[in-house]
Amino acid sequence: MQRNLDAEIWERFKRGDEEAFSYIFDTYHLALCEYGQRFTSDEFLVRDSIQDVFFELARKKDRLSPTDNILFYLLKSLRIKIFANIRKSHRIAETELDDERIDAFRLSYSTEVNPxxxxxxxxxxxxxxxxxxxxxxxxxxxxxxxxxxxxxxxxxxxxxxxxxxxxxxxxxxxxxxxxxxxxxxxxxxxxxxxx
Structure with missing residues (x-):
């Protein structure tokens, strides 16, 4: 069901529907922030990377591939953008960027509501x-x-x-x-x- 909805919203966005673009941004922005902050503690780099992803989506919307999983598409785009921006900001060659050159991928859990x-x-x-x-x-x-x-x-x-x-x-x-x-x-x- 969700995949059908995602495919429909994505197609509407690609045709220039501003409500669809707003829906995508509103629905996935926080998930992208959360994912990006697991790579680096540089909040500005994460925000800039997310902004870059959405800017490129808007600019290239008529050339985008179809998708039935918007979150997947956005996570993939954000990961690429974050690594590109880390390389650019630290002047690191692509071959030198590995797990040791970026902040460790961090996982955290909330336990406030659990017994x-x-x-x-x-x-x-x-x-x-x-x-x-x-x-x-x-x-x-x-x-x-x-x-x-x-x-x-x-x-x-x-x-x-x-x-x-x-x-x-x-x-x-x-x-x-x-x-x-x-x-x-x-x-x-x-x-x-x-x-």
Whole structure:
């Protein structure tokens, strides 16, 4: 249902419908801010990158590909833009920009509304997730926070499809070891507890 709505709104936007553009901005702006701030603590760079994404969308709307998942399209565009802006602002060659040259991909969890036991488990999993390398954290975030398919995660992160599955398996194995629990309980937790 959501994918049909996204496809319809996207087509309206591409035809110049300003209400559709406003809807896209209003609906996804906060999710983009949240995603961008996981790469860098430079709020201005994140805001500028988001602004650049929306400016380019508006400028190139008649040449955009169709999509039935607007969030996926925007996350992919924002990630590319953030890395380009980081390279530009720090004068870093593309080959030199790796996980060590940017702030670590950060995950955080809100436990304010959960019962005490779930809060404790959430804190333990959050601590364990934050022990993962940035690429694995980003994969978990896109896969479980944003409910993207492996194919969509691969496109957003600009990696091949198989490496997403491998990254998810590697992250779960590391979490299993850190938390000393089963893979099933980690998957269940990731699918139900992440906001």
């Amino acid at each position: 005490e036991e779930k809060e404790l488990r959430l804190d333990l999993v959050a601590d364990a997730l934050n022990q993962l390398p940035p690429r694995l954290k980003e994969t978990i975030y896109l896969k479980f926070y944003k409910n993207l398919s492996n194919k969509e995660v691969a496109e957003v992160m600009q990696v091949n499809y198989q490496s997403v599955g491998n990254s998810v398996q590697k992250a779960i194995a590391k979490l299993k070891k850190i938390l000393d629990t089963s893979c099933e309980s980690i998957l269940l937790f990731l699918q139900t507890a992440i906001p």
